[in-house]
Amino acid sequence: MRSSRRVAHRSRLLLTLLACTLAGCAVFERDNRRVLNELDARIQPGSTAARIALAPAAVPVGTVALATDMAVVHPAAMVPRAARDVKELYWKPAPASRLRAVLLFPLKVLATPPTFVADWLGRSLFAVKAEENT
Numbered sequence: 001m002r003s004s005r006r007v008a009h010r011s012r013l014l015l016t017l018l019a020c021t022l023a024g025c026a027v028f029e030r031d032n033r034r035v036l037n038e039l040d041a042r043i044q045p046g047s048t049a050a051r052i053a054l055a056p057a058a059v060p061v062g063t064v065a066l067a068t069d070m071a072v073v074h075p076a077a078m079v080p081r082a083a084r085d086v087k088e089l090y091w092k093p094a095p096a097s098r099l100r101a102v103l104l105f106p107l108k109v110l111a112t113p114p115t116f117v118a119d120w121l122g123r124s125l126f127a128v129k130a131e132e133n134t
Helices: 002-023 034-042 048-091 098-125
Strands: none
Touching: 034 048, 048 098
16 A cells, blocks of 8 residues: 555656656757748648648648657757867866866866766757857
């Protein structure tokens, strides 16, 4: 009896965390949906009858476009920005002594990959404001 309550509590907690995560999802921002925006710009039926006729095809095509934006296009577009962030954080020349630079070099080399991955995931998954995103 007690374990079923724990499972139910964990399930509710997981669903709450998932909902909170999706609330800030990058794909919900118009600027982050390049393929879907292009599809919307190219396919604009003029009449209501044409819209109704295209609906059976538009829903699956739109779903595939949104999934492509979410899984491929937006994450790929965030790679240069994440690389720029890491470069500015660790590899930007800073006034320091040679000894300090030599001592910090191995730490910078070790910290660069996890920092890049964390930055890239954050930019890929969550909506970052446009002025911070450029």
